[in-house]
Amino acid sequence: MALNRYYYPTKYESRAKVISLGVKCVFISHQQNDKDAARKIADYLINAGVDVYFDEYDGDLRISHQSNNARAVTDSIRKGINNSSHMLVLVSPNTLRSTWVPFEIGYGYDKTDLSVLCLKGIPKGSLPEYIRTANIIRDIYDFNIKISNVLEKSQSLLEETKLMSSYANSANPLSNVMDAMINDPYN
Template sequence: MAGINRFYYPTKYQSRTQVVSLGIKCVFISYQKKDRDAAIKVAEYLQGAGIDVYIDVYDTELKLQHQNDNPKEVTNAICNGINNSSHMLVLVSPDTLYSTWVPFEIGYGYDKTDLGVLCLKGIPKGKLPEYVRTATIVRDIYDLNELVERLSGKKKEILLETKMMSDYGSSLNPLSGVMDSLISDKY
């Protein structure tokens, strides 16, 4: 069963405690707007593995508040997305350093979610911003597949066999143009 974008889920939880007590697993995707296409691919990959996500590109309320230049309601929409998520995956590229919202999202979600940092192509060892180095680092597709296995609660072999996940070394992996396949040196 494929995961959903939780923005479309009819129930929006007003309380962080409620989300935690119900054991809801959802990954908030944080990214810089120049990395939008990569963020969508990562979200679709997670959803294909049966993991729910929140990604703002489908949040019509957030878009409306951006268009209306209403920073208070933009902030509220982002906070609601984080509050309804158990995990946060911050996509990091060279452009992330110029983001105004990613540091806010990390700060707001730091003690509310299980924080992970996903490196897009072009992030050399030692170049992650200091404010994300305390989180779990997902350096490559291999690491992402390990995360998918943990979040889904399904064995990697089953996820691969049922095509809910692609092998990290496959040229057909939908993330091969977005992330490195395998980086052997640790961050």
């Protein structure tokens, strides 16, 4: 069973250690107004068997935010990214107003396998240039492919074992936060 890695008892201070151990963990970067969508994405990943770092459960980060301690917030984010192999940046119109998402992208750009996940209704061409260089996931179909690649397991096996839900399934837990399938590539 996957988990939110904040709860994992071992925190690695070194990126080299994370890489050498083959740790698979997705850092979820998002703007606070997209917290509900981010929670659904995190739960979907955990259900599929992928560990995540999702800030909602990071008590240290919450206290740092409440006390306006920018240094401690930065340290928490860096620790989360350093303990992750992948980064998933959730993009919505709210992202453009974020002060922390650009920092997270900049810090994790060369450290993680960076992907951008478009939330429902993000029109083609609306992504800021600084995130167009990453792998862009526009729909549930592509997200399921990404998950199967992270886990190195076939998508059909993950769907058959109910670890993942087909993009065409109307009961897919992500159907209200992501488009099911977009045939027009982002380019």
